[in-house]
Amino acid sequence: MKNTFREMIEDCPVIATVKDEQSMEKSFESDSQIIFILFGDICNIASIVDRVKNQGRTAMVHLDLVSGFDGREIAVDYIKNMTKADGIISTKTAQINRAKELGLYAVHRFFVLDSRSLENIRKQSAATKPDCIEILPGIMPKIITRVTKAQRIPVIAGGMIDGKEDVMLALKAGAAAISTTKQELWFV
Numbered sequence: 001m002k003n004t005f006r007e008m009i010e011d012c013p014v015i016a017t018v019k020d021e022q023s024m025e026k027s028f029e030s031d032s033q034i035i036f037i038l039f040g041d042i043c044n045i046a047s048i049v050d051r052v053k054n055q056g057r058t059a060m061v062h063l064d065l066v067s068g069f070d071g072r073e074i075a076v077d078y079i080k081n082m083t084k085a086d087g088i089i090s091t092k093t094a095q096i097n098r099a100k101e102l103g104l105y106a107v108h109r110f111f112v113l114d115s116r117s118l119e120n121i122r123k124q125s126a127a128t129k130p131d132c133i134e135i136l137p138g139i140m141p142k143i144i145t146r147v148t149k150a151q152r153i154p155v156i157a158g159g160m161i162d163g164k165e166d167v168m169l170a171l172k173a174g175a176a177a178i179s180t181t182k183q184e185l186w187f188v
Contacts, residue, residue, distance in 0.1 A: 005105045005131035015179040016186045030186035034058045042068030049083040062089040073098035096128040106130040134158050141173035148174030
């Protein structure tokens, strides 16, 4: 039976986030069972996902960063039908909704810039009901606490996580996990 995304991130507090082939290969040496894929294009995303899946990892494709997709819901259909990805990451509400319709895991990514951004997180996550939200930058413990208290969905802190202290502060503030491209943090 497929685990819930919540259960998976509880077992994976540091999510390896890969932005190229080299970092993807390094992620396979880590304990991270979830891989956030932040690179690729429409021609090679299936093979990238296959490599992640062949390592027994959960593959989450960040649709906003895969070249060749235009932000429409059909990109989610492509991921579902043409790859073995477990889910998507996106800032786009329509893509999150489509992922949920198709039975894919959905991580709704938000950039926290001001108090208006915080209200937007509440409204959009209530409407889309993603499996998880990711807030960036992830180095704001006070904001992480506010978001986690306002949500019933797990929160991932990502972006600008620079050291073990940042990881610990984010987790202590209530984040269920952190996502990072910093390879040395995949091994803490």
